[in-house]
Amino acid sequence: MSVRVVARIRPLLKAEIERDVIVDAASAPGEAEEKKSVVRIPNPKKESEAFSFQFNSVYGQEATQAHLFDNEVSPTVKHLFKGYDVTLFAYGVTGTGKTHTMRGGKSLAERGVIPRLLSSIYRKARRLEKDSADATQVEVSMSYYEIYNDRVFDLFEPPEKRTAAGLPIRDVGNGKTQVVGLTERPCTSLKEFELLYDQANVNRSTSATKLNAHSSRSHAVLCVKITQTTGDETRVSTASAIDLAGSEDNRRTDNKNERMVESASINKSLFVLAQCVEAISRKQARIPYRESKMTRILSLGQNNGFTVMILNLAPVRSYHLDTLSSLNFANRTKKIEVNEVENQPFFREAPGKSKVDAQKHNSMNAPAMHRQPLRPKILSQNSHLKDVVANVPKPAKQFSVYSDGPRGGQRTSQTPNTSQAWHSGVLLKSPKRTSSEAIPTLGRPSKISRPNDSLHPLKPAPEPSMNQDAIEALIARKVTEALAERAADQTALSEPPPPPPPPPSACIPDELQRRLDALEKRVGGQETERAEGLQYLLMAKQHQVRGEEGSALKMYLLALPHFPGNEKLGRKVRGLRERIEGRRAEREGKRGSVEGGVSLAERRGSALGGGVELPSITAAVESEPRQWAPPSRRKAKIGEDDSHHEEAGPEEDDTDFSPRPRTKLRRPLPSKRSATAPLPAEQPAIKHSPAPINDSDNNNDTSEDELACALVEQTPRTRHLLNIINTKDVSQIKLLKGVGAKKAEAIVNCLCDLDEGEGGESGIGGEGRGRVMTLGQLGKLRGVGVKGVENMRAGLGRTGV
Numbered sequence: 001m002s003v004r005v006v007a008r009i010r011p012l013l014k015a016e017i018e019r020d021v022i023v024d025a026a027s028a029p030g031e032a033e034e035k036k037s038v039v040r041i042p043n044p045k046k047e048s049e050a051f052s053f054q055f056n057s058v059y060g061q062e063a064t065q066a067h068l069f070d071n072e073v074s075p076t077v078k079h080l081f082k083g084y085d086v087t088l089f090a091y092g093v094t095g096t097g098k099t100h101t102m103r104g105g106k107s108l109a110e111r112g113v114i115p116r117l118l119s120s121i122y123r124k125a126r127r128l129e130k131d132s133a134d135a136t137q138v139e140v141s142m143s144y145y146e147i148y149n150d151r152v153f154d155l156f157e158p159p160e161k162r163t164a165a166g167l168p169i170r171d172v173g174n175g176k177t178q179v180v181g182l183t184e185r186p187c188t189s190l191k192e193f194e195l196l197y198d199q200a201n202v203n204r205s206t207s208a209t210k211l212n213a214h215s216s217r218s219h220a221v222l223c224v225k226i227t228q229t230t231g232d233e234t235r236v237s238t239a240s241a242i243d244l245a246g247s248e249d250n251r252r253t254d255n256k257n258e259r260m261v262e263s264a265s266i267n268k269s270l271f272v273l274a275q276c277v278e279a280i281s282r283k284q285a286r287i288p289y290r291e292s293k294m295t296r297i298l299s300l301g302q303n304n305g306f307t308v309m310i311l312n313l314a315p316v317r318s319y320h321l322d323t324l325s326s327l328n329f330a331n332r333t334k335k336i337e338v339n340e341v342e343n344q345p346f347f348r349e350a351p352g353k354s355k356v357d358a359q360k361h362n363s364m365n366a367p368a369m370h371r372q373p374l375r376p377k378i379l380s381q382n383s384h385l386k387d388v389v390a391n392v393p394k395p396a397k398q399f400s401v402y403s404d405g406p407r408g409g410q411r412t413s414q415t416p417n418t419s420q421a422w423h424s425g426v427l428l429k430s431p432k433r434t435s436s437e438a439i440p441t442l443g444r445p446s447k448i449s450r451p452n453d454s455l456h457p458l459k460p461a462p463e464p465s466m467n468q469d470a471i472e473a474l475i476a477r478k479v480t481e482a483l484a485e486r487a488a489d490q491t492a493l494s495e496p497p498p499p500p501p502p503p504p505s506a507c508i509p510d511e512l513q514r515r516l517d518a519l520e521k522r523v524g525g526q527e528t529e530r531a532e533g534l535q536y537l538l539m540a541k542q543h544q545v546r547g548e549e550g551s552a553l554k555m556y557l558l559a560l561p562h563f564p565g566n567e568k569l570g571r572k573v574r575g576l577r578e579r580i581e582g583r584r585a586e587r588e589g590k591r592g593s594v595e596g597g598v599s600l601a602e603r604r605g606s607a608l609g610g611g612v613e614l615p616s617i618t619a620a621v622e623s624e625p626r627q628w629a630p631p632s633r634r635k636a637k638i639g640e641d642d643s644h645h646e647e648a649g650p651e652e653d654d655t656d657f658s659p660r661p662r663t664k665l666r667r668p669l670p671s672k673r674s675a676t677a678p679l680p681a682e683q684p685a686i687k688h689s690p691a692p693i694n695d696s697d698n699n700n701d702t703s704e705d706e707l708a709c710a711l712v713e714q715t716p717r718t719r720h721l722l723n724i725i726n727t728k729d730v731s732q733i734k735l736l737k738g739v740g741a742k743k744a745e746a747i748v749n750c751l752c753d754l755d756e757g758e759g760g761e762s763g764i765g766g767e768g769r770g771r772v773m774t775l776g777q778l779g780k781l782r783g784v785g786v787k788g789v790e791n792m793r794a795g796l797g798r799t800g801v
């Protein structure tokens with residue numbers, strides 16, 4: 001079935017006025033008046049015309065928390081107890097009421113979806129235990145984490161105990177992902193749950209922004225595990241409730257510094273989510289889940305059973321374009337189909353059975369502890385088999401969008417609202433369940449099925465014999481398809497996807513499948529790179545439009561390595577840099593420290609004289625890992641340099657910052673371009689002054705410029721360190737400060753994994769595959785972290801220079 005999408009329009013806030021209301025809930029034609037399933041919003045280009053978006057249900061400003069819960073969430077509880085997983089997530093622009101909907105207020109009436117869900121779960125559990133005369137026992141436990149700046153933090157851990165890199169996520173096969181090292185807390189009663197939940201929420205990253213006094217700066221994921229035990233049979237299912245951070249238009253938020261970094265991360269993850277949804281709805285073979293932690297985690301699906309998206313909307317004009325964009329996103333999301341697969345019970349070791357037998361049995365019926373990806377049914381099978389399954393009938397679309405305008409009176413066919421089907425459980429008849437009835441020996445089908453098997457669970461796919469030529473031809477065709485898809489994306493993102501390739505004549509043997517998978521992974525890696533580059537370009541454009549040229553340059557520089565040899569981008573960077581340098585020179589000129597008619601580099605050289613030892617400019621490279629820390633831990637200082645490190649030590653207190661005198665020092669031009677960001681233009685010499693982040697308000701341009709320039713440079717010491725790491729030689733790496741043999745081995749293993757295309761946490765792919773190019777990447781290697789990098793560098797002293 002499709003993801004169920006319900007929209008909720010929040011009431012007006014104090015500062016908003018009735019006259020500005022432009023969004024309302026309406027009934028679809030032929031629908032009872034009290035039943036609303038359409039959101040109406042004017043066309044921003046032509047106010048007399050209205051757009052209508054139809055969803056499963058729409059709740060207007062007057063809707064209460066109880067009403068929403070009773071209609072949308074309560075019906076899922078019985079499915080949860082039947083072994084299905086349930087995923088609820090709130091999506092919307094900042095300040096539209098996601099947290100209000102999910103968590104709600106303290107009073108009984110204001111309680112949100114989450115406390116109501118738990119209350120309902122405990123009630124049902126008690127009833128089940130009572131009805132079975134305690135033969136069935138239900139245990140509830142929870143884990144709760146946030147994804148902040150693309151890192152996962154356990155919300156049961158106070159911020160000061162977190163590690164900067166956060167918890168790793170691992171792929172555990174079949175597109176499923178797992179957060180490693182999460183605390184799981186048993187909670188036996190609603191009271192206990194509320195206590196834990198409230199405590200954990202204190203650890204969530206929230207801050208005041210211009211649009212929301214308590215804005216969530218992270219995506220929060222609550223997983224409630226329900227374990228039902230009857231005799232030796234155990235069934236586990238999970239309810240996941242996700243409060244996504246809201247997208248933000250920074251022209252409206254006035255975000256600066258830390259808020260800006262958070263905002264970029266929030267927007268990026270939501271952008272990737274939109275890309276995933278787009279790719280799913282276009283039935284593309286590759287869904288870019290891996291491009292952000294949030295999408296990786298969401299892709300595990302918890303959607304193995306039922307998924308409900310609550311789209312939160314603000315009713316007023318100031319959100320007009322944001323609301324339209326959310327509506328469009330929701331409109332695509334509602335077309336995503338998820339498999340309803342119930343989690344299979346597993347059994348404790350039966351008396352008389354050998355341990356091996358019992359393990360074998362359990363492995364076939366193991367509970368679905370991991371989530372399945374959000375993707376259409378067809379794509380949830382092996383993507384290369386999509387042609388084979390082309391004949392599988394597609395379920396009818398359940399929604400339609402239409403315009404009320406004079407021209408847009410033409411509506412796509414309206415299908416009846418599915419809410420009744422939902423309640424009556426008709427939609428539970430999944431193919432997998434049907435097949436289960438035909439396997440009497442197991443009672444239920446095994447969830448572990450190979451891609452081919454999953455198409456015909458009772459009939460394993462034949463392994464046809466393909467000769468070498470046919471295999472090579474098939475590979476060549478797949479390469480052409482992948483390249484064509486990329487080329488099409490490059491030329492016209494808005495154009496419809498290329499027509500599907502002709503169906504293969506036979507099923508694919510295992511060996512070929514493996515090669516195709518490896519190929520897709522490689523192409524996928526390149527696409528990931530490109531998408532990240534595009535994201536930087538987008539942000540650069542946004543900054544430029546707002547006249548923030550320093551930030552724009554920074555973003556263009558970050559984009560550069562993703563588009564090697566792109567002349568246009570190179571010209572753009574040169575032009576922008578010249579403008580910034582020009583402005584800076586002007587400022588310096590005003591300060592009387594410049595002689596007219598001399599180039600900036602020369603000016604610096606002559607003004608400073610030779611032979612002065614330079615503090616290295618690694619601020620951005622160094623500060624990259626520092627930004628990983630949650631707000632309370634962050635001590636990043638833009639412009640911090642090597643010598644500063646050594647003198648003050650990495651633990652130097654922020655509070656002690658006072659504007660430092662700007663010592664004019666000359667640094668040698670880098671002998672060769674940094675691998676981090678190959679620049680098409682020659683680097684001018686750069687003045688560096690260790691300006692802390694606090695300074696940036698006073699001198700925003702300068703620090704931004706320096707940060708941008710520093711991004712593409714590395715000190716000799718940094719290069720030396722990276723060279724040592726990239727030798728992959730344990731005997732050399734273990735000599736680095738704070739490393740030792742074990743850690744060195746782990747680093748080398750990590751690099752070897754990347755070499756083999758694992759991608760891993762650091763996501764180092766492309767040309768630099770299996771190598772670390774920046775300190776940021778080094779810090780991301782398993783077990784290294786910011787402190788580790790700092791130690792290694794400090795240990796090298798000046799020997800590496």
Ligand SMILES: Nc1ncnc2c1ncn2[C@@H]1O[C@H](COP(=O)(O)OP(=O)(O)OP(=O)(O)O)[C@@H](O)[C@H]1O
Pocket residue numbers: 009010011013092093094095096097098099100101212214215216217244245246247312
């Ligand atoms: N249905 C509602 N009834 C009453 N007040 C609401 C409702 N929805 C939202 N609000 C109010 O609107 C404000 C913003 O809501 P909330 O913090 O939940 O937004 P959000 O979407 O979670 O924002 P962010 O993404 O920034 O965290 C809050 O003051 C909240 O109390």
